Amino acid sequence: MPNTRAYAVTDAHAPFAPFAFDRREPGPRDVQIALLFCGVCHSDLHTAKSEWPGTVYPCVPGHEMVGKVTRVGAEVTTFKVGDLAAVGCMVDSCMTCESCTAGHEQYCDTFGMVFSYNSPDKHGTTKVTYGGYSSQITVDDRFCLRISSKHVDKVGLAAIAPLLCAGITMYSPLKRWGAGKGKKVGIVGLGGLGHMGVKLSHALGARTALFTTSAGKAEDAKRLGADEVILSKDADAMAKQANSFDLIVDTVSASHDLDAYTSLLKRDGTLVLIGAPATPHPSPSAMNLIFRRRTIAGSLIGGIRETQEMLDFCAEHGIASDVEVIPMQKIDEAYARMVKSDVKYRFVIDLASLGG
Ligand code: NAP
């Protein structure tokens, strides 16, 4: 009988269905983890529904994984059986190139990182890697993260899972572009990533504004740490913010007008694109950038070292995700709500619902 229970989609339009497969036996540097919770990222949906090119079916998404270590290889010194462990968006990289050795494995120059799902599986047990909508995973210990039990006692394990993608994906650009005291930071979109962006920007000491298309989210945004909330459909409210931001981090999952945000940046301000829509944004105005030396940048998750730093920062500050815990069987419903921006603010799958 296959050793791993999971849920998979078999094509872009199929609903999720039970699926079983074999994970590899742990090698000397491997950690085997019994998964307890997995967050649901909009990237899972983009992939499962072939909104991005290259999905290989069957597809088992999930890259916000937390669980308990069940076996370790002979050379593993950082984890032991019974420890809590987490896995995020990547499970391997070359580990020798300039990016990897600098701690930016997500930008691996040799063959790119190996994503937790839908990347060729170099171990060959399955055609592509399968993610966290599953009962267990086997991962190289260099791609496993530590979770503090004090943090779990404070916020619960389910609320920590989304830090592995939503948390690090916001923490990394906030740190790189200097979010902190004396800076004005905008977060665009109050979904899974955006709500972590608001919490983290606030905790880093920046004056934090949320841009949203959903008027009903304003109160929540303030509770999460936003100093102000701007309805992006309100042209007057947007105009009042012109030339005032040091940094805007845009998490929107659909294509939209970027000029609306570049014009809110100060001289030398930066708009960082995080959202990865299936269709391109309309071309931004060059004039908007030229006349105030503004920058449009992009950022991809964060490296392993920085992910651990973010988890430790969140533990210290009592930060976690606001989650709605669902059984695996409700995943199609969760996706339908995610498309309608109806997520408060991250779905997390309780993997006990896989049974067994
Ligand atoms: P999510 O929970 O669905 O949140 C996206 C938010 O964007 C929505 O809640 C909504 O916020 C806003 N939005 C959605 N459609 C919109 C539209 N048509 N116009 C304006 N605003 C809209 O998604 P997520 O999991 O946070 O992921 C967001 C994006 O980041 C996805 O494209 C995902 O693939 C990408 N991503 C990138 C990285 C990376 O490393 N760069 C990592 C993870 C995910 P309001 O209701 O507040 O407007």
Ligand code: ZN
């Ligand atoms: Zn993600």
